Amino acid sequence: MEKFLRDAAEFVPILLQGVGLTIVVTIGSLILSTILGLIWALMRVSGVRVVSGLSAGLINVIRGIPIIVLLFYLYFVMPDFGVTMTALQASILGLGIAYSAYQAENFRAGIEAIDKGQIEAAQTIGMGWWLTMRRVVLPQAVGIVLPPYGNIMIMLLKDSSQASTITVAELALQGKLIASSTFKNTSVFTLVALMYLAMSIPLILLVRHFEKKAGHR
């Protein structure tokens, strides 16, 4: 234990740099996946067959590709087509795209859970499609969508470790680098696990809060 604490004092500052990048990757791809997911979901429920078909196809393609392959593609293949980006940009973009599929399905479920009568009531006071979404459907869907959204945040936090495969020195990669140079695998990976857990716990509490609120409706 004493040895572990001594290792911790030595490694935690380095690992914290990784934590910073983990947070950047997570928040960046969370924002991107939320925006893209909302766009896919709105396309899906647009009622225009071509548009919703396009969205459904896109979601299935994204869902069918492993995140790690998507990251490799963006970081190693896209330069061949003249598109270069930093590892950090590629990881945010890749995770954002990958998670947009899950976000979209969650948003769609929330939108479709809204009573048809609400949409008809909006239409009869002259609201068009977008106004109906903005003023009537989406505000009601938020309560339904939030608990699963919290779970997506937790999954995304953990999956941000995949950015390590394209050289983003986030928490997992920092841990791996320290471990392979010091051979103190136990101490290092225990610290890494504890740090992920420490970041997850606030999110887990947030999900519980959302669920409680949703239950009150």
Place this chain on the structure above:
Amino acid sequence: MIELRDVHKSFGKIEVLKGISARVEKSEVVCIVGPSGSGKSTILRCINGLESYDAGDILVEGSRVDSHAASIVAIRTRVSMVFQRFNLFPHRTALENVAEGPIYVKNEPRAEALDRGRALLAKVGLAEKADAYPAQLSGGQQQRVAIARALAMQPKAILFDEPTSALDPELVGDVLSVMRKLADDGMTMVVVTHEMGFARDVADRVLFIDGGVIVEQGAARSLLNQPQHARTQDFLRRVLHPL
């Protein structure tokens, strides 16, 4: 004001409207009665473009109703609708429900729309409930807010789709009296209802619909008191004397 010419409508293979022709004049109150599944609600929903129809024409003040055309929005602001299950927006207060259309569809100044909303809530007897959410209101109160919401669009006509069918019996009267007041004010109204007393006392004309056709129509009092057609007689007997 509203005219239907030989309107046909099918859901899949089932034809629910088999050639409906009718006119509703300005300031007229027309009640549509008939057994459930006869197509009464579908007529209202077609007038408002909530359903499309397959053949015939529906005209509102001369413009043809086409649920897929952009013009439908303009028609809906002239013809409002009140639903059986109220369909108030649960995340907005009574006042916000009423002012929603004027503010966001008609782009009225917010303060003005809210003032008018308060006046309309007072008109339906709910001035003190302006800040209540729909879940805090009884069914009858919710339906009266829904009527105020329809009125807020300053429509030329209001369609009522079984407005009292989802209400506890003791709450029906409040809603009907609000509707009667509207009729007295000269509002054009098309009302699908099972309230024969309301139809007799308030409606100018009654259409009896069965099996997707208008079986009989005429002045409210005479049709309900002396129905000519056997199917109308049978229906009225069962509605008025269920035992």
